[in-house]
Amino acid sequence: MNVPPAPRAPDASAETSAETLVAAYRVALAAADAAAVSVRAARPEDLPAVVALFERTWGAGRSPDASLLRALDHAGNTVLVATSDADAAPAFVGAALGFLGWTGGIHLHSHMTAVAPGLRGGGVGYALKLFQRAVCLEHGVDEMRWTxxxxxxxxxxxxxxxxxxxxxxxxxxxxxxxxxxxxxxxxxxxxxVRWRLDSRRVRAALAGSPRxxxxxxxxxxxxxxxxxxxxxxxxxxxxxxxxxxxxxxxxxxxxxxxxxxxxxxxxxxxxxxxxxxxxxxxxxx
Known part of the structure; x- marks a missing residue:
């Protein structure tokens, strides 16, 4: 995935510190390990499997096609996959799509997250979201949104x-x-919802602190x-x-x-x- 640094909103905070970025990837990798999956950016050859997983979740014709996913990925948006670590030939068990927006400030709109039936609630979606968070912070985007x-x-x-x-x-x-x-x-x-990626509220939630x-x-x-x-x-x-x-x-x-x-x-x-x-x-x- 070729992701250039995202443009900053005029009121955006300073660039993410190296310490914050390392911590973000650390918690993302820990979540993936806990769910027994590997999370990474999708490769071009993965995109038919991403389409299949989105359609398995929302129904036939409900996914962007592989060419649109390829264009979104090439433009620097997040198209992520989670693969199972359980088998010798890893199976695609999760996928996430997010794209940049600028209404109210630069952010990533996390549009679609799908997890294979039978694995929902097992931490795969959590691992995908945390990996999206780390990628955003790496590229100077400090907020995600979704509905x-x-x-x-x-x-x-x-x-x-x-x-x-x-x-x-x-x-x-x-x-x-x-x-x-x-x-x-x-x-x-x-x-x-707005997910302010390095806010006190988010850090407390990821640490499991009392609300x-x-x-x-x-x-x-x-x-x-x-x-x-x-x-x-x-x-x-x-x-x-x-x-x-x-x-x-x-x-x-x-x-x-x-x-x-x-x-x-x-x-x-x-x-x-x-x-x-x-x-x-x-x-x-």
Whole structure:
């Protein structure tokens, strides 16, 4: 992967120190070892396997084709693969795609991360994200962003608790109707998160340090009570399959809560199994 140094935003911090960069690759390699995978930049001959893994996850025709992935990689974006260390002939078990953006400052938009069925929840996605982080820091990019469905609890936990990302925006029906293998006909509501790659919040999350205690009971800037905590279903995807009417009601109800919170300048944080809404900064001293 030929990745030139990314242009810096006018207000960007100083170049990443050698110590920070070594630490970033160290934690990425440790995560890969724990998941029994190797993570690296994709090679041209890997791209059909990347397409196959993305389509296995989201459905036929839901992946960028190999030529587009090749162009993105050549232009200096992250196209990563994870291969299993378990067999003599390594199998492709994970892939990630991210591309540079500049809205609100230079960042990497981490668009797609796929893990082979049967290995999800085993640390492969974590290893891919940490490798993306290290590559970004190496090339002077200190922020990543992506979107996720705010009703899927395991993704909320992964993004905010395990990685230390922070929610910055709510986008109702962000992609329109997807009709893919994951979302089906459900509305594509999304939270956008910002992952400030060397922030105190992120370093604490990666170290497994205790999180702040977030609560909707705290005073808000406007002096009005925050919305009540919004409890997340343990498996919203299963609920969507087994009880679509109940899932649709949760989607509609959550939209009202999120819209009110963001209109008042409140941020969502995950507290146990619920979203709570606060005026406190995401990275308090």
């Amino acid at each position: 996720f469905d705010p009703l899927i609890r395991r993704n909320a936990h992964f993004n905010l608790v395990k990685l230390g990302a922070e929610v910055t925006d709510f986008h109702p029906d962000f992609y329109g109707r997807l009709d893919d293998a994951i979302s089906g006909s459900d509305r594509s509501d999304r939270f956008e 702040p205690q977030w609560s909707s009971a705290e005073p808000t800037r406007d002096g009005l009570p925050a919305p009540e905590p919004l409890r997340l279903d343990p498996d919203f995807e299963r609920l969507r399959d087994d009880a679509p009417d109940a899932a649709a009601r949760q989607r509609t109800d959550s939209r009202v809560v999120f819209a009110e919170a963001f209109s008042r300048g409140l941020r969502p944080e995950l507290a146990g199994d619920s979203w709570v809404f606060t005026s406190r900064p995401a990275d308090p001293a």
